[in-house]
Amino acid sequence: MAITVDPKTQKLNIRFRVNGYKKQFYLASGLNDLVKNRIIVESRWEEIQRDIALGRFDSTLKSYKFGNYQNVVVPTERLSLDKLWNKFLAFQTQHLERSTLESDYKQITKIIVELSSQSLQDAPTIRDWLLTKYSYHTAYKSLAAFSRCCKWGIDACLVDFNPFEKIQLPSPKSSSNENSKKAYTLEERDLIISAFESHPKFSHYSSLIKFLFWTGCRHGEAFALTWGDVSRQCTRISITKAYASRVRVVKGTKNNKRRVFSCLQGSKLQSLLEEVQPNSPDPKELIFKSTTGQRLNLNILNKCWRYNDTGEYRYSGVVTELADQGIIPYLKAYSTRHTFATWAIASGASPEKVAYWIGDNVQTVLRYYCHPDVTKAECPDF
Secondary structure, three states: OEEEEOOOOOEEEEEEOOOOOOOOEEEEEEEEOOHHHHHHHHHHHHHHHHHHHHOOOOOOOHHHOOOOOOOOOOOOOOOOHHHHHHHHHHHHOOOOOHHHHHHHHHHHHHHHHHOOOOOHHHHHHHHHHHHHHOOHHHHHHHHHHHHHHHHHHHHOOOOOOOOOHHHOOOOOOOOOOOOOOOOOOHHHHHHHHHHHHHOOOOHHHHHHHHHHHHHOOOHHHHHHOEHHHEOOOOOEEEEOEEEEOOOOEEEEOOOOOOEEEEOOOOOHHHHHHHHHOOOOOOOOOEOOEOOOOOEOOHHHHHHHHOEEEOOOOEEEOHHHHHHHOOOOOOOOOOHHHHHHHHHHHHOOOOHHHHHHHHOOOHHHHHHHOOOHHHHOOOOOOO
16 A cells, blocks of 8 residues: 555556455546645545545545545434444554553443443533543543544544533542652662562562563563573563563564663673573573463562452562561552663663663653652662
8 A cells, every 4th residue: 555656657646455355446646746746645545544444435436536525424414422432443443452452442432331321412411420430530531532532533524523522521630649759769679679589479570570670671571571582692682572461462562662672791680681591592482481481461460569369368469568567668560660760860871871771762751750859869889
């Protein structure tokens, strides 16, 4: 699928394929290859893509001919919210990963089924019902999703208004203590590592905890690492994929950024990898596994970090135990990433380097990983 230029006439054309059709489709624009004309052709190509996603593709191409502006679809009936949402999901499925759809849209879909009314005219009533039935945060998230859906519906010529745009709830306020601290000090980090190493139940996971603290990688990225991603000297780690625990699939990294994390010969990280590396590692073998040899996931990490609730008994995780004793504050497991980034910057690394190391952008690093309460202290050997 592409916008091409005829080598003889220098006219812009559109060539593409559609699932279910054997032939390749060809649409001549009759327009010269100029910037202003490319905008026109790209707009027509976007229109075709939208129709394909919505299941109303005109295989004759008559409605897409250039100079034909009779193909604008005007809604002949008012779509209900559930029907519009289903079309919105069908469109999103074309370009979003399954894990994103599961995490961001699955709950919203269930809520829509339960709504007391599916009419877009009843948006205020839907808002009030959500506030009665669900938490403020869920209601806020649902209304925002409904608004995005309707906005898309307007662009797709399926509806002509967005009733949720003006009834959005104010953003939920964090409690005074919530997220006030996201990174551990180096002393607290080392206490956690030491506690994992000596713990009677969870010492097996000490190597994973060290790796997370010393690289700042996302947990799913660590779960997906194999020995084929590590150089023979254990000084270069290729991070190209991640394991999505919720849907149990290996996919690309969160933002599809591939990166190589390098460490010095003799460093703590290199020594750790050499220590856990088998004599003849299989390139496909996972580096970090559960006590039963299975792939790790967020549920397992949460059990050893926070707690394990079997229904009859509840066992505190390593960090929860330390927090209950007043030794350290309790922070979520994702604080391993915040701790690495915060102290990397505090030790003199530039935001650009840190952004590359953790697979993020500079703006995010500056916004989320610079914690003055932590970085104001003198930085020990990092």
